[in-house]
Amino acid sequence: MSYVAIKGGGQAIAGAAAVSEYLRTEEGLGNTGAEPLAIDAILHQLRHLVDRVVSEGGVYYPRFAALAIKQSMGDTLEAAFALRAWRSTRPRLSETPPLDTSRMRLIRRISAAFKDIPGGQMLGPTPDYALRLLRLELMDESPDAFRAVARNWLEKCPEAELPDTFPKVLDALRAEGLLPPVSATRGQTAFDITREPLVFPVPRSAQLATMARAETGSLLAIAYSNMRGYGDVHPTVAELRVGYLPVMLPHPVTGELVEAGEVLITECEVVAMYEADEAGGKPVFTIGYGACFGHNEVKAISMAILDRALQKGMKDGANNPSEDPEFVLLHVDGVDSMGFASHYKMPHYVTFQSDLDRLRTTQQKSGEPA
Amino acid sequence: MNKILEVRGLSKIYGPGCPQCLESTGPEADTNLCPHCGSVVAIHDVSFDLFEGEILGVMGESGSGKSTVVKTLYFDQAPSSGEAIFFDNDRQYDLFSLNAAQQRWLRNHRFGMVYQNPNLGLNFNISAGGNIAERLLMSDLMDYGAIRERAKALLARTEVLLSRVDDLPKHFSGGMQQRVQIAKALATQPPLLFLDEVTTGLDLSVQARILDLILEIQQELKTAMVVVTHDLGVIRLLTGRAIVMKYGRVIETGLTDQILEDPQHAYTQRLVASAL
Amino acid sequence: MNAMSHNQAGNAYNFGFLDEYAKKEVRRAILKAIAIPGYQVPYASREMPMGRGFGTGGLQLTLSLIGPNEVVKVIDQGSDDSVNAVNLRRFIEMTCPGVSTTTATAECTLIQSRHRIPELPLTARQILVLQVPYPDPLVVVEPSEDKRKTMHGEADYSRLLVKLYEDIVKFGEITISHRYPTRINGHYVIDPSPIPRWDVPKLNDSAALILFGAGREKKIYAVPPHTKAEPLAFSDVPFRVEDFRDEQGRRRACARCGCVDSFLDEFVTDSGSKTYQCSDSDWCDMQLRKARQTQGEPA
Numbered sequence: 001m002s003y004v005a006i007k008g009g010g011q012a013i014a015g016a017a018a019v020s021e022y023l024r025t026e027e028g029l030g031n032t033g034a035e036p037l038a039i040d041a042i043l044h045q046l047r048h049l050v051d052r053v054v055s056e057g058g059v060y061y062p063r064f065a066a067l068a069i070k071q072s073m074g075d076t077l078e079a080a081f082a083l084r085a086w087r088s089t090r091p092r093l094s095e096t097p098p099l100d101t102s103r104m105r106l107i108r109r110i111s112a113a114f115k116d117i118p119g120g121q122m123l124g125p126t127p128d129y130a131l132r133l134l135r136l137e138l139m140d141e142s143p144d145a146f147r148a149v150a151r152n153w154l155e156k157c158p159e160a161e162l163p164d165t166f167p168k169v170l171d172a173l174r175a176e177g178l179l180p181p182v183s184a185t186r187g188q189t190a191f192d193i194t195r196e197p198l199v200f201p202v203p204r205s206a207q208l209a210t211m212a213r214a215e216t217g218s219l220l221a222i223a224y225s226n227m228r229g230y231g232d233v234h235p236t237v238a239e240l241r242v243g244y245l246p247v248m249l250p251h252p253v254t255g256e257l258v259e260a261g262e263v264l265i266t267e268c269e270v271v272a273m274y275e276a277d278e279a280g281g282k283p284v285f286t287i288g289y290g291a292c293f294g295h296n297e298v299k300a301i302s303m304a305i306l307d308r309a310l311q312k313g314m315k316d317g318a319n320n321p322s323e324d325p326e327f328v329l330l331h332v333d334g335v336d337s338m339g340f341a342s343h344y345k346m347p348h349y350v351t352f353q354s355d356l357d358r359l360r361t362t363q364q365k366s367g368e369p370a
Numbered sequence: 371m372n373k374i375l376e377v378r379g380l381s382k383i384y385g386p387g388c389p390q391c392l393e394s395t396g397p398e399a400d401t402n403l404c405p406h407c408g409s410v411v412a413i414h415d416v417s418f419d420l421f422e423g424e425i426l427g428v429m430g431e432s433g434s435g436k437s438t439v440v441k442t443l444y445f446d447q448a449p450s451s452g453e454a455i456f457f458d459n460d461r462q463y464d465l466f467s468l469n470a471a472q473q474r475w476l477r478n479h480r481f482g483m484v485y486q487n488p489n490l491g492l493n494f495n496i497s498a499g500g501n502i503a504e505r506l507l508m509s510d511l512m513d514y515g516a517i518r519e520r521a522k523a524l525l526a527r528t529e530v531l532l533s534r535v536d537d538l539p540k541h542f543s544g545g546m547q548q549r550v551q552i553a554k555a556l557a558t559q560p561p562l563l564f565l566d567e568v569t570t571g572l573d574l575s576v577q578a579r580i581l582d583l584i585l586e587i588q589q590e591l592k593t594a595m596v597v598v599t600h601d602l603g604v605i606r607l608l609t610g611r612a613i614v615m616k617y618g619r620v621i622e623t624g625l626t627d628q629i630l631e632d633p634q635h636a637y638t639q640r641l642v643a644s645a646l
Numbered sequence: 647m648n649a650m651s652h653n654q655a656g657n658a659y660n661f662g663f664l665d666e667y668a669k670k671e672v673r674r675a676i677l678k679a680i681a682i683p684g685y686q687v688p689y690a691s692r693e694m695p696m697g698r699g700f701g702t703g704g705l706q707l708t709l710s711l712i713g714p715n716e717v718v719k720v721i722d723q724g725s726d727d728s729v730n731a732v733n734l735r736r737f738i739e740m741t742c743p744g745v746s747t748t749t750a751t752a753e754c755t756l757i758q759s760r761h762r763i764p765e766l767p768l769t770a771r772q773i774l775v776l777q778v779p780y781p782d783p784l785v786v787v788e789p790s791e792d793k794r795k796t797m798h799g800e801a802d803y804s805r806l807l808v809k810l811y812e813d814i815v816k817f818g819e820i821t822i823s824h825r826y827p828t829r830i831n832g833h834y835v836i837d838p839s840p841i842p843r844w845d846v847p848k849l850n851d852s853a854a855l856i857l858f859g860a861g862r863e864k865k866i867y868a869v870p871p872h873t874k875a876e877p878l879a880f881s882d883v884p885f886r887v888e889d890f891r892d893e894q895g896r897r898r899a900c901a902r903c904g905c906v907d908s909f910l911d912e913f914v915t916d917s918g919s920k921t922y923q924c925s926d927s928d929w930c931d932m933q934l935r936k937a938r939q940t941q942g943e944p945a
Contacts, residue, residue, distance in 0.1 A: 009727050009728050009731065010727075010732045010736070012729055013732060013733055082695070084693035085693045085694055085695040088663070088665075088668065088692035088693045088694065089659055089660060089663060089664065089665055091665045091666075092667070193690070195671075195690050196690050197688035197689050197690050197691070198688075198864070199688050199795075200791055200792040201792065326789075326792065330791075335693055335698060336698045336862045338698075339697035339698025339699045339700065339702070339862060340697075340698050340699040340779070340862055342699065342700075343698070343700055343779070344699075346699075346700065346722075346729075346760075347729075347730075348723075348761070348840075349911055349925070350723050350762055350824070350840070350841075350842055350909070350911070350925055351823065351825075351840045351842070353842065353909075353910070353911060354824040354843060355823045355824070356912065357888040358819070358822075358823040361819055361889065362818070362821060365818035365819055366817070470800065471799070471800040474800055474802065478804075493808075496808055496812055499811075500808050500812045500815070503808055504804050504807075505804075507807040507811070508804040512807075512880055513880060514811065514814055515882050516882075517811065517880075536815050536816075
């Protein structure tokens with residue numbers, strides 16, 4: 001009698017990989033002109049997918065993010081996961097000083113608090129006011145027409161000099177004394193969640209870092225619970241900006257700060273209900289901060305709201321899940337949560353055998369007179 | 371008689387506190403809220419002694435700080451300043467200099483607490499017997515049969531129907547919940563028991579039976595008790611000595627009979643008069 | 647090419663996949679875990695290229711401990727050939743060139759396992775790494791990690807014990823089937839990972855070092871060699887392992903090797919009848935070989 005078990009595991013795994021690869025390339029069967037998806041096409045035409053993956057993967061490496069999207073056939077959780085796993089193999093080489101987001105090369109910038117802001121509002125690329133109608137003409141887009149669109153847009157675009165810096169809306173409010181003074185911890189080395197475990201209570205920088213890598217949908221769901229009434233942040237978006245942030249690194253030899261490149265980020269600052277000052281000073285608004293790699297406004301806003309909620313929870317005790325640092329920070333990571341949900345598919349024969357033993361014994365006992 | 375508890379200069383301030391807090395609050399100021407910094411001076415400079423087998427009453431209206439006194443002594447809250455010594459046979463403990471584990475040990479083994487709100491004293495999601503078992507298990511009693519016998523004996527002593535030993539306390543009446551709380555508090559036979567408004571909100575007939583039970587227990591077990599209440603009837607029935615508090619300060623202290631028959635402080639006089 | 651294998655993107659994977667700093671951190675956490683038996687040491691768990699819950703915690707321990715002369719065995723549900731065991735073994739072979747793998751418990755120096763401790767008693771030259779989904783036994787009574795940490799520090803396990811009490815009240819039995827809370831060296835209570843109760847006594851006074859790795863929950867803990875490990879129980883309601891007796895009270899035997907003192911897996915055959923086999927496949931093979939040798943000998 002053969003061993004009745006999970007034999008042939010190796011073969012099964014190879015088979016599963018092969019059939020997945022078949023599905024990825026299946027288009028080539030009936031279509032001799034079928035071409036593999038180019039990394040550049042993903043980078044440009046599926047840019048928001050790439051944005052999600054760099055952000056949730058926690059590494060700003062858009063080309064690898066595009067590769068991860070390609071091999072996972074568009075599964076963002078899987079793609080972010082692959083990028084994260086690759087990241088695990090990389091040592092930490094250097095640390096940037098705090099980067100100044102007023103120096104961002106902006107593509108979009110809005111404030112919901114003021115009609116006009118110093119430097120001006122800039123709607124930029126956003127679907128916010130677009131009609132969500134299916135654009136059927138894209139069903140069969142010709143390569144020529146496709147190439148003409150961008151060219152035509154650029155030709156019509158007036159040349160304009162962008163200033164080097166855009167002032168922050170919050171700075172104006174702070175100058176008026178409506179915001180708390182800049183925290184004393186600013187400029188201190190940030191908590192590195194890839195090198196240190198979270199042992200609660202954790203500093204705000206650890207909370208922000210965890211949320212910056214969080215899975216967008218998870219973060220949104222918890223932030224939304226706060227917006228709907230399981231919480232009371234009631235935010236106003238003081239400023240939301242999207243653009244390219246220069247990354248400064250100390251020169252390996254001279255130690256002098258040099259610009260090493262730039263990263264596309266989304267940053268959101270919300271102002272929330274004011275609080276009395278504990279030290280007896282005047283009451284001031286409170287602030288929530290959100291920022292993430294890529295263009296992902298829903299994530300940055302959710303993060304800013306949760307940052308505020310968590311600060312409140314740390315101060316007064318959590319009154320709802322979104323104010324509880326353990327609840328929020330331990331449940332928003334996509335790699336953790338999807339991995340654990342998937343693991344239930346693995347064999348659990350031994351533990352189930354053990355469950356059977358307990359249930360049978362208990363059933364037997366409940367049949368006996370007490 | 372041996373002293374069991376010595377409390378000196380016990381204070382608790384909620385908020386940042388400021389140099390003017392103390393002079394700006396209290397019975398004369400007619401508030402416990404400091405107008406300068408917004409802090410609440412819940413109690414200030416509370417001192418008393420408690421002797422073996424004695425019942426001491428702490429009397430006052432809401433906001434007088436009376437509950438804060440027992441909450442600090444039972445380690446539910448840390449005091450801002452002050453000292454309390456617990457004398458336990460040949461040992462003595464300086465309560466507020468103990469570490470968290472030592473405090474927890476005393477709470478579990480040598481003190482008992484009955485709260486006004488049974489939700490604080492009982493876990494509503496485990497059975498009445500389980501609640502008592504929890505306290506016994508904290509004391510390292512590891513024999514299931516013995517735990518069960520002891521739980522049943524305690525519930526019988528506090529007049530809870532034994533058929534309900536395995537029921538959840540959330541399905542019990544208010545009076546019954548207090549009986550289970552008392553049984554749980556007594557589980558480790560502590561020499562010191564704190565009772566915080568235990569009969570408040572119960573029907574009068576239920577109140578009377580619970581007060582009788584407390585008296586019987588005190589006579590049987592010689593447990594020393596600190597009874598916090600706003601109810602002069604409870605003070606009269608249970609306590610031998612009492613302290614009267616207003617806005618965080620002790621304004622009168624003495625034998626209960628004396629305080630009730632011949633109150634010295636104007637506030638106590640009004641309190642006694644209004645109860646007649 | 648040397649131990650570094652390069653892929654097309656031109657990036658090298660280090661021996662053992664993780665970078666050396668990561669391995670050092672894991673090793674420091676291991677040392678601390680051994681120094682404080684049963685204490686859950688937090689560490690910055692790295693993402694591995696397999697799912698959280700598939701053994702990433704155990705794998706980080708294995709990869710941090712592994713040397714070029716290691717003989718590694720990987721099991722899942724007692725079997726060397728289950729899908730996940732094969733997957734992990736392949737990954738180890740791929741990222742640790744020179745390391746050899748085996749299915750024989752007696753021959754290995756390092757075992758990574760999910761849900762089982764081998765039936766063959768382990769020796770002092772072996773390390774067992776168990777994969778852990780839930781590191782904290784207190785999670786069933788207290789959701790906040792912060793509060794649980796204090797409870798562990800003070801060895802305050804009364805709420806866990808009350809759960810056992812309530813079990814007996816309700817069912818006449820302790821209903822915990824696996825992940826049985828076990829007190830280590832008289833203080834910390836651990837979740838010994840989802841091993842069956844059958845395996846819990848093997849933790850006590852073990853000759854081998856036993857390490858536990860929870861990747862998703864980012865904790866490492868240990869039962870050092872020859873350390874006391876006691877499953878929580880009442881003095882009059884003792885801890886009991888799984889019962890493999892049939893209706894007549896006879897111990898069931900493995901249908902393949904005939905063994906009557908191993909943990910059995912239950913199967914329903916195509917004809918609908920039940921049959922039992924050793925869960926530990928290497929043990930089962932060993933018993934078979936032994937039986938054949940005995941038969942082969944002249945009477």
